[in-house]
Each structure stands twice: as C-alpha cells, then as structure tokens.
Amino acid sequence: MAQAPMEEEECPELVPIEDQAVGGEEAEPSHSTKIPVTIITGYLGAGKTTLLNYILTEQHTKRIAVILNEFGEGSALEKSLAISQGGELYEEWLELRNGCLCCSVKDNGLKAIENLMQKKGKFDYILLETTGLADPGAVASMFWVDAELGSDIYLDGIVSVVDAKYGLQHLTEEKSDGLINEATRQIALADLIIINKTDLISQEELNKIRTAVRSINGLVKILESQRSRVDLCEVLDLHAFDSLSGISLQKKLQHVQTTHPHLDKSIVTVTFEMLGNTTEENLNEFIQNLLWERSVKDKAGHPMEVIRLKGLVSIKDKSHQVIVQGVHELYDLEETMVSWKEDDERTNRLVLIGRNLDKDILKQVFIATMTEKQENS
Numbered sequence: 001m002a003q004a005p006m007e008e009e010e011c012p013e014l015v016p017i018e019d020q021a022v023g024g025e026e027a028e029p030s031h032s033t034k035i036p037v038t039i040i041t042g043y044l045g046a047g048k049t050t051l052l053n054y055i056l057t058e059q060h061t062k063r064i065a066v067i068l069n070e071f072g073e074g075s076a077l078e079k080s081l082a083i084s085q086g087g088e089l090y091e092e093w094l095e096l097r098n099g100c101l102c103c104s105v106k107d108n109g110l111k112a113i114e115n116l117m118q119k120k121g122k123f124d125y126i127l128l129e130t131t132g133l134a135d136p137g138a139v140a141s142m143f144w145v146d147a148e149l150g151s152d153i154y155l156d157g158i159v160s161v162v163d164a165k166y167g168l169q170h171l172t173e174e175k176s177d178g179l180i181n182e183a184t185r186q187i188a189l190a191d192l193i194i195i196n197k198t199d200l201i202s203q204e205e206l207n208k209i210r211t212a213v214r215s216i217n218g219l220v221k222i223l224e225s226q227r228s229r230v231d232l233c234e235v236l237d238l239h240a241f242d243s244l245s246g247i248s249l250q251k252k253l254q255h256v257q258t259t260h261p262h263l264d265k266s267i268v269t270v271t272f273e274m275l276g277n278t279t280e281e282n283l284n285e286f287i288q289n290l291l292w293e294r295s296v297k298d299k300a301g302h303p304m305e306v307i308r309l310k311g312l313v314s315i316k317d318k319s320h321q322v323i324v325q326g327v328h329e330l331y332d333l334e335e336t337m338v339s340w341k342e343d344d345e346r347t348n349r350l351v352l353i354g355r356n357l358d359k360d361i362l363k364q365v366f367i368a369t370m371t372e373k374q375e376n377s
C-alpha cells in the first residue's frame, strides 16, 4: 500500500471522485488486466516527443494511448489532454480548478483517462509525456496513489530523455529558491535514462554527460540514442514499481555503489546494507522520519532530502523479500516473489537518491531504529 503523509496544504475545490463503484466490479483487476503507464520525462527539447513517435511507429502489437501532459506551471485554467491512438488524435479539455498540479491532475487527469477508456475501449499501454519543466514525481505519485483506489492503471516506470548536447548545462542551472533543479530531479527519479542526440557530441562529451548522470543516479540503466531510437524492450514493461521487479532489483542492488557529488553539489545515490531482520513497524518509522518528518540530518544539520528510495528488506516472520519503493514523500512496501532460502543470510539493502545524504548517518539511524523497538518489545 502506498503511504502518503496527511495532506497539510489546503487543496481548494477538489472535484469528488464519482462513479467509484460502477457495476459489480468489486474484485481488484488482476495485474495482467491492468494497464501500464510509462512516464516520459526530460528537459525541454531533449527528444521526448521523438521517442513517443518512435514507439508508436515501432510498436504494432499494443494499442497505445499517448497523453501529452501540458499541465504544469502558470495559471492557465484549461489544458488539453491529447490522446492519440493508431494515428488518430483525441482531445479532451480539462479544467484545472487551481494552480496545484498534484490536486488537479489527480482528480481530472485520471478521470479523463478513465472516461476515454470507457468511450474508446481499453488500451494496452499508456505513454505520458510530461512537460520539460515537470517534476515527474508529482505525476508518478498520482498514478501510484490511484492504484490504491482500485484503478486499472498502474505505473510501470519513469523514462528520462537527456539532451546529450545541453544536458550538462541543464543539470548545473541553479534555481533561485535553492530547490533541486528539474533536470536533476528527472534523472534522480528515472528508471531508465536515454542520452539522446549523441550525433551532436564527441565521445569525450558523451563520457562527461554519462558520468554526470551516473553521479546522480547510481541505480539507473543508461542508454544512448540518436532520434530516440532505442530497443523498446528496454523502455516498456519495466515493472519498476511493483513486486515483479524484485528479482531484477536484487541483481541491480548488488552493483549499485554510493556515488560522489559531481556537478550539482549535493544530489547523490547512497546505498547501504544491514544484516538481520527488521520489523514493519521499525521500517515505517525509519522511512517516515526520513521522508515525512525530515528529522534525519546530515553532519551540517541539513535535513536529508530523499527524492527516490528503493530497497529489498527482510521483515521478521516474512518468508519473502520485501521491496521498498519511495518517490518523494510517498512510499510503499510490498512482498516480492523472491523467498529467503534456508541458508540465506537475511539482509536489508537500501538505495536512496537525494540531497544532503550521509551514508554513515543513515546507517546509524537505520540500526538505531532496528534495535530500539526490538529491545522494547
């Protein structure tokens, strides 16, 4: 179950979600009948639309719906949701009641998708292109949370297209409010990175951008492309957010290394492993202190800011490995299909991507949370 902190900001004029219980469909749709959504993000002009078009022309077995997510900054009250399928373009107008992306999209965007599916029949796949300045975390969260509401859509993965020529420049742009810039967020959150437009740069420049991307996200798979031409098996059906990714995550986690600040002074990947079992309660406490309370601080006293969290942990009395997923303040624990063998050493491995992260402190806090409650109980 994805967990979110209690909403503190006020969220005016939320449109109530109607038609929740249409017909007698009580059983949650099984995974195979749910429709995956891949979020395609990347800075302005990086090659997102080119990738979408490439997928649409290459993919002939799936009915793919494409959503151009023009929601975002600014005060525009109406935005269009264009959906193309098999070359036809449908457009629906959405009214955004306020400027808040997460609130408006959550209630209107999904509704529009669901309405469209009712009208046009089911799709096999949804591709959603965000605007270049979007924080994909907000968009990802809405699909993730909605999965709890019995929606038949699930988040498959976040793909970020990086402009080979201007990517470095985008990553170093400083925001006046001191927040993490969008280009960096898009890389931190990605399950797959495509460095596109490699025709425009030298091998040396390519190495530089690769290094920069890797320094931010130590976990992500990196592809290179021209005109966004990549093997579609690497893009679709990643299952990056569900327990099916348990096996591949296990392999991946073994190779992740803590990265060191490179460009942006502070965004890094930190990974650590702790032998033993934890409990669900302790794990929740650790994660909530980190993501919600922001009470875990680095040596200089800055709160650690986690954008993406992944892990495989061992919960006492559970026979299978448990996968931990986090995007911003949302997180989720789910039992995988990978069981602990008799002679396996039970272990917990976490990967965190974010700012002001200090591996030693994180490890200490994790251990402290693990032992604290066990002694009490």
Ligand SMILES: Nc1nc2c(ncn2[C@@H]2O[C@H](COP(=O)(O)OP(=O)(O)OP(=O)(O)O)[C@@H](O)[C@H]2O)c(=O)[nH]1
Residues within 6 Å of the ligand: 042, 043, 044, 045, 046, 047, 048, 049, 050, 051, 131, 132, 196, 197, 198, 199, 200, 225, 226, 227, 228
């Ligand atoms: N040289 C070169 N140009 C490319 C490549 N891929 C895409 N382009 C061009 O780059 C421009 C932007 O591509 P888009 O796919 O529209 O980029 P986008 O990320 O969707 O852009 P926005 O939606 O405006 O943020 C277009 O003119 C493309 O033709 C590439 O590999 N090499």
Ligand SMILES: [Zn+2]
Residues within 6 Å of the ligand: 048, 049, 050, 129
């Ligand atoms: Zn585009």
